[in-house]
Amino acid sequence: SAVISQKPSRDICQRGTSLTIQCQVDSQVTMMFWYRQQPGQSLTLIATANQGSEATYESGFVIDKFPISRPNLTFSTLTVSNMSPEDSSIYLCSVVAGTGELFFGEGSRLTVL
Amino acid sequence: LAKTTQPISMDSYEGQEVNITCSHNNIATNDYITWYQQFPSQGPRFIIQGYKTKVTNEVASLFIPADRKSSTLSLPRVSLSDTAVYYCLVGEPYNAGNMLTFGGGTRLMVKP
Numbered sequence: 001s002a003v004i005s006q007k008p009s010r011d012i013c014q015r016g017t018s019l020t021i022q023c024q025v026d027s028q029v030t031m032m033f034w035y036r037q038q039p040g041q042s043l044t045l046i047a048t049a050n051q052g053s054e055a056t057y058e059s060g061f062v063i064d065k066f067p068i069s070r071p072n073l074t075f076s077t078l079t080v081s082n083m084s085p086e087d088s089s090i091y092l093c094s095v096v097a098g099t100g101e102l103f104f105g106e107g108s109r110l111t112v113l
Numbered sequence: 114l115a116k117t118t119q120p121i122s123m124d125s126y127e128g129q130e131v132n133i134t135c136s137h138n139n140i141a142t143n144d145y146i147t148w149y150q151q152f153p154s155q156g157p158r159f160i161i162q163g164y165k166t167k168v169t170n171e172v173a174s175l176f177i178p179a180d181r182k183s184s185t186l187s188l189p190r191v192s193l194s195d196t197a198v199y200y201c202l203v204g205e206p207y208n209a210g211n212m213l214t215f216g217g218g219t220r221l222m223v224k225p
Binding site for chain 1: 145147149154155156158159162200204205206207212213214215217218
């Protein structure tokens with residue numbers, strides 16, 4: 001199993017600003033994943049963060065808007081840049097176990113005014 | 114990747130058995146089926162995973178027919194605390210980047 005901590009748990013942000021979300025895992029993992037969950041919707045994968053290489057982004061997500069860092073095997077950050085109200089969502093960090101089971105953090109709920 | 118289809122929502126009453134079916138017509142030979150549960154303000158949580166026939170754990174059972182084009186998550190005697198969204202995912206569990214796509218999920222409401 002894996003325990004994932006995310007910070008902040010929630011925040012209210014002004015339009016045009018940027019916010020960085022931190023994800024800490026209690027064990028070393030090769031791949032970390034960032035998801036977005038808009039209100040009342042399912043989860044959408046933003047990107048895969050591998051340590052030592054650039055993140056791989058899914059269709060519809062770009063590095064300029066969602067830069068990701070992965071400095072070591074237990075930590076990653078996701079920045080939501082130049083925010084607009086449409087970016088109001090829950091952002092979730094996830095890792096995968098050898099069995100394919102995904103473990104998630106509690107999420108970071110962002111509200112953009 | 115195999116696409117999944119689930120009912121958008123279901124209602125049940127406490128004490129009843131709930132069966133949620135997921136369709137995955139394009140499932141590949143190496144794909145497994147995994148179910149997650151998500152409560153409000155929490156990340157999804159693993160419930161059960163299977164490849165074929167039947168899998169049972171302390172929380173649920175998973176029924177997979179021979180053609181594997183669908184699967185049914187069975188929750189015995191639900192309680193109010195089982196009210197959540199349930200997601201079915203299909204992919205290769207040992208290929209880390211292969212089982213990451215969430216479908217729409219089924220919103221289960223358990224009533225007293």
